[in-house]
Amino acid sequence: MPSNNIYNPYLMRIEKITDEAPGVKTFRLKFTNDAEREQFNFKAGQFGEYSVFGEGESTFCIASSPMRKEYVECTFRQAGRVTSALARREEGDVIGFRGPYGNIFPLEEWKGKNLLFIAGGIALPPMRCVIWNALDLRDWFKDITVVYGARSVADLVYKYELDEWGKRSDMRLTTTVDPGGENPQWTGKVGFVPKVLEELAPASSNTIAIVCGPPVMIKFTFPVLEKLGFTPETMYTTLENRMKCGVGKCGRCNVGPVYVCKDGPVFSYGELKKLPAEY
Amino acid sequence: MKSITHDNLLKLLAGLADEGKIVYAPVRKGQKVFFAPVQNMQPVVFDYIQTTESPKLVLFPRYEPLISFEYQGKEVKVDDPSAAAPAERVLFGSRPCDAMALKRLAEFFDRDIPDALIAGRQKALTVISMSCIKADADCFCTSTGSSPGDICGSDILLTPVENNGYAAEILTGKGASIADRCSSLFSEIPEIRKEQYLAKVEKAFSHEEVRKKLSHAFDHDIWNGASLRCIGCGACAFVCPMCSCFDIQEEGTAKKGSRVRCWDSCGFSLFTLHTSGHNPRHNQSERWRQRVMHKFSYQPEAAELTGCVGCGRCSRACPSDMNLKEQLQDIAANVETV
Numbered sequence: 194m195p196s197n198n199i200y201n202p203y204l205m206r207i208e209k210i211t212d213e214a215p216g217v218k219t220f221r222l223k224f225t226n227d228a229e230r231e232q233f234n235f236k237a238g239q240f241g242e243y244s245v246f247g248e249g250e251s252t253f254c255i256a257s258s259p260m261r262k263e264y265v266e267c268t269f270r271q272a273g274r275v276t277s278a279l280a281r282r283e284e285g286d287v288i289g290f291r292g293p294y295g296n297i298f299p300l301e302e303w304k305g306k307n308l309l310f311i312a313g314g315i316a317l318p319p320m321r322c323v324i325w326n327a328l329d330l331r332d333w334f335k336d337i338t339v340v341y342g343a344r345s346v347a348d349l350v351y352k353y354e355l356d357e358w359g360k361r362s363d364m365r366l367t368t369t370v371d372p373g374g375e376n377p378q379w380t381g382k383v384g385f386v387p388k389v390l391e392e393l394a395p396a397s398s399n400t401i402a403i404v405c406g407p408p409v410m411i412k413f414t415f416p417v418l419e420k421l422g423f424t425p426e427t428m429y430t431t432l433e434n435r436m437k438c439g440v441g442k443c444g445r446c447n448v449g450p451v452y453v454c455k456d457g458p459v460f461s462y463g464e465l466k467k468l469p470a471e472y
Numbered sequence: 473m474k475s476i477t478h479d480n481l482l483k484l485l486a487g488l489a490d491e492g493k494i495v496y497a498p499v500r501k502g503q504k505v506f507f508a509p510v511q512n513m514q515p516v517v518f519d520y521i522q523t524t525e526s527p528k529l530v531l532f533p534r535y536e537p538l539i540s541f542e543y544q545g546k547e548v549k550v551d552d553p554s555a556a557a558p559a560e561r562v563l564f565g566s567r568p569c570d571a572m573a574l575k576r577l578a579e580f581f582d583r584d585i586p587d588a589l590i591a592g593r594q595k596a597l598t599v600i601s602m603s604c605i606k607a608d609a610d611c612f613c614t615s616t617g618s619s620p621g622d623i624c625g626s627d628i629l630l631t632p633v634e635n636n637g638y639a640a641e642i643l644t645g646k647g648a649s650i651a652d653r654c655s656s657l658f659s660e661i662p663e664i665r666k667e668q669y670l671a672k673v674e675k676a677f678s679h680e681e682v683r684k685k686l687s688h689a690f691d692h693d694i695w696n697g698a699s700l701r702c703i704g705c706g707a708c709a710f711v712c713p714m715c716s717c718f719d720i721q722e723e724g725t726a727k728k729g730s731r732v733r734c735w736d737s738c739g740f741s742l743f744t745l746h747t748s749g750h751n752p753r754h755n756q757s758e759r760w761r762q763r764v765m766h767k768f769s770y771q772p773e774a775a776e777l778t779g780c781v782g783c784g785r786c787s788r789a790c791p792s793d794m795n796l797k798e799q800l801q802d803i804a805a806n807v808e809t810v
Contacts, residue, residue: 197588198554200538200720200731246541246548247726273747287548408750434752435744437720440585443736444717445744447766448752450774455584469690471744471752471762 194291195229199440202244202289203229208264210284213350214343217315218280219256219268222290234293235259237300237323238431238459241292242439243267248278252436254458255293256318258325265290268318268350294439295458298323298429300330303401307336311414313386313406314343317350319431319458320405328364337364338395342386342410345374367393387413397422403429415462425463432458432465432472448472473663474640476630480657481638482513487654488562489513493598496530498523498565507563516565521608522783526713527566531577531593532735534710538589538720540730558592564600569613569781571601571625573713576777580716583775598646601626602638607671610784612797615677618781620670631666639664676797677804679768679778685807686769690761692807698799699760701792702739708786708796709737714767714779717743738762764799 194201205222213219220243224230236259244250251273257266271280282288300323308327312320327334339358343349349368358366368381369389382389386406402423404414411430418428434446434453441455449468451457460468476484489495489511496507497516505520507527540551566574574594581590604611604620613619623629627647630638640658642651651658709715719736723729736743739759745751753759767779780796787795 195550196552196555198538198552199585199587200589200733201550201552201554202539204548204550244731246543246550246731247722247724247729249722250720250731276747285546287546289548289550433746435746437718440587441583442581442587442716443719444738444766445736447738447762447770449765450770471758 195226200291200438202242202250202291203233204287205265205290207282207284207286207288210282213268213352214348216271216280217268217348217350218271219266219318219350220279220282220288221257222265222267222288223263225287230263233262233265235265236293236297237326238298238319239293239295240319240439240458241265241267241290241294242436243269243275243279244289244291245275245278245282246289249275250289250291250437251275251279252439254319254322254431256321258322258329260326260329268315268321270315291439294454296456298326298403298459300326300333304333305399306334307396307400308334308338309395309400309402310337310339310341311386311390311402311404311406312339312341313410314348315350316405316407317341320403321351321354323403324358331363335399338367339364340367340369340386340390340393342369342371342389343374344371346370346376346379348374385413386410387417390414391417391420394421397427401427401429405431425466426461428462429459430462430465432460434472473661474642474651474658475633475637475661476640476658477637481630482516484650484654484657485510485513485516485562485564488650493560493562495562495564496527507565518565518602521604521606522567522611522785522788523565524785524789525711526573526783526785527563527570528574528577528713528715530561530563530597531574531590532581532716532718535732535734536589537730537732542728543726554589554592558596560596560598561593562598562600564602566599566601566626567604567783568601568620568622568624568626568629569618569783570713571599571629572618572622573625573781573783574599575625576779576781577714577716580775580777598627598650599625600628600630600647600650603629603631603666603669604671604673605632605669607673608784610787610795610797611671611673611782612676612784612800613782614673614675615797615800616679616778616780616782620673621666631669633664633666633669639666677801679772679780681804682768682800683772685803685809686765687773688809689803689807690765694803694807695757695761698794698802699757701794702756702760703792704739704741704756704759705791706737706739707789707791708763708794709739710735711785711789713781713783713785738766764796764803768800
C-alpha cells in the first residue's frame with residue numbers, strides 16, 4: 194500500500210473500459226505512481242478492493258494474468274451502490290485499489306496435469322486470470338479445457354477472447370447458454386452447465402477441475418464431477434463472501450475457523466466440506 | 473513491593489495528564505460508569521464493579537477516519553490521517569479482564585497483515601489497571617482464563633489494600649518508566665498476598681470444555697432456543713472488549729470526504745448480506761451461533777485466542793436479558809460430543 198496504513202488504497206487510472214455484456218464492464222487500470230507499479234506483484238486467484246471515493250469499496254478478483262505486469266484488470270456487474278458508481282466512471286478517471294489479497298490457485302502443484310475450467314456467467318473473470326496464467330505457462334500442463342456457460346448469448350463475457358480461445362489448437366473450449374438464451378447465430382451448445390458437462394464427460398484421471406459460478410451452478414456441478422471420478426481434493430472453487438477489509442480483520446467473511454479473504458478465496462472441495470456451509 | 477496512597481494516585485494521574493498524555497478514567501454519567509478522557513481527577517470514580525462500555529475504544533475507536541479524499545478535476549488527492557503519530561494515552565481503572573482483552577485485541581489486529589493504526593495506538597498506550605475487590609453474578613473471568621487479580625495486559629496493576637492505599641505491581645517497561653519518574657509518590661511495602669483482598673469469582677464452566685463441545689454443535693438445536701429472545705440490537709458487541717468486527721463507510725460528499733471505520737456486529741442482519749440478496753446467515757439464530765462459535769470455537773481453533781474474557785458486560789447490557797454465562801454453562805453441561 195502507499196503507506197503503512199493498510200486501508201490507504203493505490204490510485205489507479207482507468208485506461209480502458211470494455212463493455213462485456215449488459216451491465217458488465219471490464220476496466221484496465223494503471224498505477225498513477227510508477228514506483229508502486231514496479232513493486233506490485235500478484236498471483237492467480239487473488240482479489241482486490243476497488244473503490245470510488247465518496248461511494249465505497251467493492252470486492253472483485255483480479256481478472257488479468259499476473260504475467261502481464263503493466264496493468265490490472267477487473268470485470269464487474271453493476272449491482273449495488275459502488276458498482277453503479279464504478280459503472281459511471283470514464284476512461285482517464287482515478288479510482289482506488291487495495292490488494293492483492295487472499296490465497297492463490299496452486300499452479301505449481303498442478304504441473305503435469307490436465308486442467309478443466311468450468312465457469313458460469315459473471316464468474317469467468319476470476320477464472321480468466323488463471324486460464325491466461327496457464328496459457329502463458331502452457332508447457333507446464335497437459336490438456337486445457339474450458340466449459341463456459343451464461344444465461345444468454347448477450348450475457349457471455351470476454352466474447353473476443355472466447356473467439357480466440359476457440360481457435361487455439363492448444364486448448365478446448367465449449368460454450369453454452371441456458372435454454373431460451375440462444376439466438377439464430379448461436380453455434381455453441383444450449384443447456385445448463387452441469388448438464389453440458391455431463392454430456393462432455395471429461396476424463397478425471399490426472400485432472401484438476403476448477404469451478405466458478407453462481408451457487409446453484411456449483412451445487413449441481415460438484416456432484417457431476419464426483420460421478421465422473423473427481424475426488425474432493427482435485428476440485429477447486431473460489432468463495433465470494435461479502436467483505437469489507439480484505440485482510441482478515443472486519444469479520445464479515447468469517448466461515449468457521451477461516452476468513453475467506455485471507456485463507457481463501459480459493460478452496461478445494463475437500464477443504465469446503467470441512468467448513469460450515471455459511472457461504 | 474511498591475504501594476501508593478489514594479491521594480498520591482490522584483496526583484500521579486493528574487501529573488500524567490499535565491504532561492500532555494490523554495488520561496482515560498472511569499467517570500459516572502447518570503447511573504452508569506464510562507471511560508472518558510479526564511483533565512482533573514475530581515470526577516474519577518472508584519466504586520464501580522464494571523464500566524458499562526469496555527475500554528477497547530482506546531485502541532479501536534467506535535469511529536475513525538481511515539483516509540480522507542478530495543477530487544481535483546480528474547485527479548484525487550488522498551490524505552492518510554495515520555501519518556501523524558498517535559497521542560500518548562494512559563488508561564486508568566481497567567479491570568484485569570479488560571487489560572487481557574486489550575492485549576488479545578491488539579494481537580488479533582496484528583495478525584497476518586498488521587493493522588498499523590491499532591498497533592500505533594497500542595504502542596502509545598499505558599494501562600494502569602485496578603484489581604477487583606467486588607464482582608457480580610454476571611462476572612465469569614475465571615471461566616475464560618482471567619481472574620480478579622490477573623496481571624496479563626496491564627503495565628501497572630493496583631490492588632486496593634488497607635488504609636486507603638493500593639499495592640502496585642509494576643509489570644512492564646512502560647509501567648516502570650512511570651513508577652521511576654514519579655518515584656516519590658510510591659513507597660515500599662513488604663510483599664503482600666493480594667488474593668486475600670480480591671473478589672471471589674467461582675468458575676462457571678471450562679472454556680476448553682466449551683470449545684470441545686462447540687466443535688460438534690454447529691447443527692445442534694440449542695441455537696434456536698438460545699437465540700429466541702435476541703432482537704439483533706448489537707448491544708452485546710458494542711460493549712464487548714473483544715468484539716472487533718467493523719464496517720467501512722464513506723462520509724462527506726461525492727467531491728470531498730473521508731472513508732471511516734466504525735464498529736459493526738455479526739448480530740446485525742445486514743452484516744453478511746450480499747448485493748444479490750443472498751445471505752449466508754439469514755436467521756438470528758445463525759447470527760447468534762456465529763457470535764458464540766467465533767469467540768469460543770473458531771478463534772481458539774485458528775489462533776489459540778478465546779474471544780471472551782468473562783467481563784459480563786454483554787449480559788448486563790442485553791435488553792432482552794440473554795445471559796452468555798448461563799448459555800455457556802448449558803453448552804458445557806448439555807451438548808453431547810459424538
